[in-house]
Amino acid sequence: MAGLGGGPAAFGRCTHAVVRALPESLCRQALRRSAGPEVDFARAEREHQLYVGVLRGKLGLQVLELPADESLPDCVFVEDVAVVCEETALLTRPGAPSRRKEVEAMKRVLESLNLNIVEMVDENATLDGGDVLFTGREFFVGLSRRTNQRGAEILADTFKDYAVSTVPVHDSLHLKGFCSMAGPNLIAIGSSEAAQKALKTMQQMSDHRYDKLTVPDDAAANCMYLNIPSKGHVLLHRAPEEYPESAKVFEKLKDHMLIPIANTELEKVDGSLTCCAVLINKASEL
């Protein structure tokens, strides 16, 4: 029986992924931290399809794809509206009011998966899934413009087995804007001052010592680790065309099956690799 996620060894296991198609409204209405080049919708869609294709085709996950909702320009970033750990899913209350309705569709799909669902109803709480880093041993929750203390508390209440530490986040939309898990015990971290500072905080707060993989580009530090039974360690990371230096760092991971993924368009609206999927490990029913 896998208790507590079956321990670190089971970290990254996943059977299902929830994704959502991108609405055309994304190009103009999606929230973005800074103005910049317009999103090429067609290209964005292509990249996203590739991404979903990898999850479904290459990794064999059951991908549940929600339809786009034009009234929700940011709906493609499903990660922010649900945090799933083991059998429990916390539906968040996104920091951006315009995104709160994204939760509804997510709720339906998670219910269909028979997960224990917890909803964040406290009106003082905000939490974006992008601020939640689960390491397999504990949670780090970035306190950002999108996530507040109360949101973190509710997350801690939801996942009682784990320590939940808060990490102040500056100069980034989300905690996972500059870091992510690149392996069971490996934190990929960007090189910026903000990223390094956050890493220090995390190291101090943790009873566990993680290895770190420092990449030159903060954005590239957001990668997706999966542990697929037939394939072992799988890492989706940003393509060399986008971040060549960072890609070189990833390429040194010999034990990983590396899958470069381009995410140029969505990045314009602060999208990252982890943003676009909620990974779920649904233990096969006994």
Add this chain to the structure above:
Amino acid sequence: MLCLSVVTMTTEVGSETEVKKDSEQLGPDKAKDKPEEASETPENQKSKEASSEEAQDSSLPEPTSQSSPSSQKKQKASPESKGISRFLPPWLKKQKSYTLAEPKDEPKKKATGEEQVIEESESQTPEGVAQPRKSLEEAAENHHNAKADDKEKQSVSSAETPQLVKEDGKEMEVEKVAEKKEENEEEKEKRETKEVQTAEIKTDDIPQKSPKKIKTVQCKVMLLDGTEYSCDLEKRAKGQVLFDKVCEHLNLLEKDYFGLLFYETSEQKNWLDPSKEIKRQIRSLPWIFTFNVKFYPPDPSQLTEDITRYFLCLQLRQDIVSGRLPCSFVTHALLGSYTLQAELGDHDPEEHRRDYISEFQFAPNQTQEMEEKVAELHKTHRGLTPAQADSQFLENAKRLSMYGVDLHHAKDSEGVDIMLGVCANGLLIYKDRLRINRFAWPKILKISYKRSNFYIKVRPAELEQFESTIGFKLPNHRAAKRLWKVCVEHHTFFRLVSPEQPPKAKFLTLGSKFRYSGRTQAQTRQASNLIDRPAPYFERTSSKRVSRSLDGAPMGISDQSLRDFSATGGQAAGDKIIDTEAAGQANLKEGGREDGSPVKTPQLELTQDGKSLEEEITSILFSKEGFGASTRGPFAAASPGPAEGAAGEQTGASAAAAPPPQRHASRAEGPCTGVSNADKSSHETLDIVEEKKQAEFGIEETVVVDETNKGKMQVATDAGETCKVEHLSKKDSSSLPSDSSSSSSSSESEDEEVGEYQPHHRAIEEVIREEQEEEEDMKRKEHEEKIQHVEATPEGSKLNVPVEHTQVTAEDLVQKNTVTVATEEKKLSEEVKQDLGQEKEEEQLKLNGDVSHVDIDVAPQLICCSEPPVVKTEMVTISDATQRTEISTKEIPIVQTETKTITYESSQLDGSAGGDAGMLVSAQTITSESVSTTTTTHITKMVKGGVSETRIEKRIVITGDADIDHDEALAQAIKEAKEQHPDMSVTRVVVHKETEIAEEDEE
């Protein structure tokens, strides 16, 4: 007992001779004093008798209470008849009697001796905790050897472990012997106590003892499986005896992870200190304990025996059901299913119908859904043996984030409610459920508490230069102390290879002497590797018990009042003060910085503190009086359990009570004092004194300290110079005024209970290396060294800093420290002189405090060296910088008692040393007695070569119970002495601490 002699001299007094005198003086002086005391004494004693046991808890003088009524009567009856001559012989007699007695005991002692040695070596707390035992249990002869052994063992530490194991095996066998020992101890204690007070009595008592003795108390221990174990314990039994009995009953060998809890109130639980007598720790009468896991092994799979894991499982099930160990629904179900597997075996569809699960409790809020899930999971564990199921249970439970985290309510510096969690790896800070900070042990340089404040000094972060001190506010000082103790214990158990030596002769120290005395995890692991026995059979009982409330009966209702009292005292300062205090401390002690910002000049703060101090002092006094009154009520009533409990538990209360008496006494004496004063400033002094408590010009103050310490210490202080004995703290006494003293870093300890613990990071190297902080350490050391130099400079306030650093660094530095101290003292004294008046006093305190700190740190090691062979007597002399730094040991001819004498001599002594006799102009002796203290003041006026010298010697005998904060009382006494004679300088402080080995009287 603590005897404090404070010698105040205007000019000077002979140095060395005096020291000897002091040690001996106890007898003679008392005799002298007695006549005068006579009128007062009887009353006090009576009251003491009446209160008897209960009184012990409070600040009432232990010796008196201990000595049999008859002996007391004798004292009363023939106070005058006792001449010096009488007293002197008794000492000798004592020795003889001892020797005679010893042969009988020898066989036992030897047996015990071994054990003790072993234990001590194991625990490696030779001094503080171990000492009392030694003195009691070991024959004087063995003593020396034993100590030597200890030292060696200590130094070796890791190497020792093998021995430990062997010992383990022996332990069980030896237990019986141990009990016998204790009996012996009782006798000895009686003797010693008497010694302190009067030699004659001792002789008399010895015959009496043999018939008496065994008084037993029934103990109940709630076991983890919900059953109850009860046994009769000798009243004077130490915690270890009970613990060993329980473990034997449980057939548990890996017992170092466990402990006994008792409840002060329904919510306040304390760990029973194995090294102390139970009755000193638990005041209320039914002795009820719960057997619990104290240190949760991070990796239960490394436990050697299944039975140990079983008990750990039981504990965790309790923790889970009570909600202390939160877990998710899924985890509740999973753990519950393993519990079923362990206790019921494979799921049997026939036998295990639907509700079989409802009998068990798995979670605080158990739902039908959960039970179904449990049942479902139970089916999947088919084939697991109970031991395997337990192991699985533990493998999952250990990953829970709150596994093994001991939570304490607190507030941060901004008054925000937080929780402090102590665990194997360090200290965790939670706000609500969120972890907001974490301080791994390697990162913590010092842990201390003062009043209701708890402080940790943290290594500088990478880019920072200074350590920072972080303060937390706990609900009351008892809570602060409890947290501090838990931290000390956890640090020692999990981080160190072997326990640290407790600060030894602390009298000059501030703060609690408490140290963890058991085995560390490293030691217990090694020991358990050698366990060689077939796996013991044990029955797993049903978990129904889990639903049962395991909390002990609330004890000591009165405690609350006490607590409140103390709390209020502490709160007087207010939150703001707290902050300032923290800052002040940081500044003072560390040159510190709060939150990283270096503050190097504490002076401003100091003054502020000073003011607050006075205020506080006043308030404290009031409170004390009130306290005393309240306490007495119960005692007189001889009310049984609760009342006692309250009184007892509240050490603080007792401590508080103790000081006041002295003051009263002093007032009474005040007039007399006028007699002779030093040429210099006696006048000023007088005024001051009168305001506060009337000046006494007493010559000797003997502070009798507690049983806890079980040692007699004579402290000779120069009033003028300020050696303050701040004492530390042992228990909760909030009595000392000084919070305010935040100003004085040192002073912290004095007032209330203060405790400091500086983790020596001789921890397991591997661990350390693992930690990031390694690098930091290196840096830090360098930093520290620098700091030390700085410290050398003359600022009183900085003194502490050096010491601390040194400690951290290495033991080798001891010598250095000593030197530093001396210098510092000078500075201090200078400062003191400059400031006259109240502020001066306060500052002195501070200064003194600092000094004392130093002493504390340094002293222990020094003392070790100095111990004489047979007799457990230690004398350490720390001379001023002016004088050469010397540490000399002296033997004091008291055989039976465990005695430590620490002398502080100021530079002023020099003159006297050379001294011509001079002409005696006048001499006067005044004695006053209060509940827990006896103050004898001897004033001598001499004319030497045209210079008149007034010498005032005060002997203060503090008698009290384990819980009395002797250190504090001592500090108070010294402080008072100074206050009374501001113009004079303290030339010597001798603290004579005598451990009473047997406390006899009962009720």
